[in-house]
Amino acid sequence: MEQQLDQQNIAMPRIGDKAPEFKAITTQGEINFPADYKDKWVILFSHPADFTPVCTSEFMTFARRENEFEALNCKLVGLSIDGLYSHIAWLRTIKEKIEFKGMKNIEVNFPLIEDITMEIAKKYGMIQPGESSTKAVRAVFFIDPEGTIRAIIYYPLSLGRNFDELKRALIAMQTADKYSIATPADWQPGDDVIVPPAGSCGVAKDRMENKEEMTCYDWFFCTKPLNLDKE
Numbered sequence: 399m400e401q402q403l404d405q406q407n408i409a410m411p412r413i414g415d416k417a418p419e420f421k422a423i424t425t426q427g428e429i430n431f432p433a434d435y436k437d438k439w440v441i442l443f444s445h446p447a448d449f450t451p452v453c454t455s456e457f458m459t460f461a462r463r464e465n466e467f468e469a470l471n472c473k474l475v476g477l478s479i480d481g482l483y484s485h486i487a488w489l490r491t492i493k494e495k496i497e498f499k500g501m502k503n504i505e506v507n508f509p510l511i512e513d514i515t516m517e518i519a520k521k522y523g524m525i526q527p528g529e530s531s532t533k534a535v536r537a538v539f540f541i542d543p544e545g546t547i548r549a550i551i552y553y554p555l556s557l558g559r560n561f562d563e564l565k566r567a568l569i570a571m572q573t574a575d576k577y578s579i580a581t582p583a584d585w586q587p588g589d590d591v592i593v594p595p596a597g598s599c600g601v602a603k604d605r606m607e608n609k610e611e612m613t614c615y616d617w618f619f620c621t622k623p624l625n626l627d628k629e
């Protein structure tokens with residue numbers, strides 16, 4: 399789908415769009431995005447700058463939890479509008495010197511994209527001039543195995559991300575895809591899920607008469623446990 403560009407050529411990709419394509423140099427070599435990630439989920443995220451405290455805490459946390467995302471078939475890819483040598487120096491400093499909240503000797507093994515020209519950041523709406531025109535905001539793009547953008551979260555420069563929430567959102571989307579359900583507010587894996595709305599008067603009536611195995615708060619709002627054994 400064609401991207402809307404503002405006066406500074408900043409596109410704002412939307413949920414449901416195909417992830418904009420790019421080739422990039424990263425701390426793990428060149429990548430061709432999203433082609434290199436076929437059949438995987440990807441969390442593509444930006445941070446404002448290397449050698450800054452909030453970003454350092456985020457990178458350490460993401461690196462420590464990378465195996466949890468890997469177990470969910472999800473790859474991590476970071477980006478900032480710094481150069482490759484800055485990225486390398488920062489990641490070396492993190493590994494060699496930084497101890498934070500019990501994390502130390504943390505090695506960042508996922509790719510960190512160099513984007514000094516801001517070309518990629520602008521394609522993804524990571525530059526938001528009201529916040530900063532020289533730094534990427536903290537954007538998070540969830541991209542599914544078909545290369546479609548499924549969720550986008552933006553945070554300002556001052557706000558470090560919540561990694562439990564990123565993982566919860568990923569699991570919720572994967573669960574919704576697999577079981578054709580939706581997830582209610584504050585859903586956590588194992589909680590009851592929302593059954594799609596009744597599509598006919600008959601189904602609505604059956605649900606209210608408890609003919610289906612679910613809990614209905616009204617005809618349009620029913621939940622059920624996920625019987626994972628029945629797969």
Ligand code: BEZ
Pocket residue numbers: 446447450451452453454533555556
């Ligand atoms: C930080 O990562 O600490 C940070 C970066 C840019 C602005 C404010 C904080």
